[in-house]
Amino acid sequence: MxxxxxxxxxxxxxxxxxxxxxxxxxxxxxxxxxxxxxxxxxxxxxxxxxxxxxxxxxxxxxFDRAEEVEDAPSRIVRERREGESAIDALHRGFLDVVNGKNRKEPWLAARLRPFLATVDASPALRTRGGLMLAKSEHRLAQTLIEESGAPADDPTARVVAAMVIGLERVLVEELQTRVLRGDSDPQIRAALSQIGERGFALLRSGIGSYCTRASSA
Incomplete structure (x- = not known):
């Protein structure tokens, strides 16, 4: 079918x-x-x-795509490759976004500016944006529990999810600040890449191979 x-x-x-x-x-x-x-x-x-x-x-x-955005980190972990850890998969997903991989249109700050300016001007939308991150963190923790086979009360997944979404929050704030002040696309990409690479290096040093997908061989 x-x-x-x-x-x-x-x-x-x-x-x-x-x-x-x-x-x-x-x-x-x-x-x-x-x-x-x-x-x-x-x-x-x-x-x-x-x-x-x-x-x-x-x-x-x-935020008509809130469901998709909230589930994105969890989806990336669920679809990670054989031999790939949760952090490695999320890092790869971050690089795809920053580099504009698989996008039909160029990644342009000019396209984002009206949207982000509207969010910045509305307390209700800023609150909703924070709630989206909180929901994404909760979903990711549940996904990590399921994918790692850990007990439901194991705190590891919650801590890892909080660290991952904490980095995402920093990246979102940096993106919004730079877009609204009129930085160029190369400037924004460079700033996000620097923060992202540093953040994932720190996550990898602390989390390591946590939730690595076993090989089917």
């Missing part, structure tokens, strides 16, 4: 994306805190109830 979603599911995905795109444009133009869900619904030509059928909160309208 094909893994492609059916027609009904594709229509739902299209509706969700259309609502999110309208909302994001309005939030960027007017500021997140100055746009109501009712105004988004009117602009998207749907009812308020329809909006809430797809998005539980107003913040989800803006």
């Amino acid at each position: 094909s893994g492609r979603p059916g027609l009904r599911e594709r229509k739902k995905q299209q509706t969700r994306l259309a609502i999110s795109q309208v909302a994001t444009r309005m939030f960027i133009e007017r500021g997140f805190d100055h746009v109501t869900v009712a105004e988004v619904a009117q602009a998207a030509q749907v009812s308020v109830n329809t909006v809430f059928n797809y998005f539980a909160t107003k913040e989800e309208l803006f």
Whole structure:
């Protein structure tokens, strides 16, 4: 059977994306805190109830890929290669992001600036961003427990997850600071690479081969 979603599911995905795109444009133009869900619904030509059928909160309208972002570290660990530790896999994932691997469009600060400026101007969005990192940390800890076969009450996975997401928080803050002040793409890449390489070196020295995927041979 094909893994492609059916027609009904594709229509739902299209509706969700259309609502999110309208909302994001309005939030960027007017500021997140100055746009109501009712105004988004009117602009998207749907009812308020329809909006809430797809998005539980107003913040989800803006962070429409929150689920994907929160799960990213866990997904990378789950999909790590044979003989690859959790930290090595996460380091590889970091390099892919910084170097723009597998992106259809160039990694440009100019594309991020309106989005990040909107987040910076809204206390609600800044709080939601922090919650996304907290959820990502919790998911990663659970994934590390499952992948390492450790007992549920083993603190190692929680400590490792906190360290990994702590580094991610530093990188996100550095990215936002540099994008908003107008640094060039090469400057931003260089700064993130320097922080990331130092951070992963420290993680590797402390965590080492933790949660390495065994070879099938």
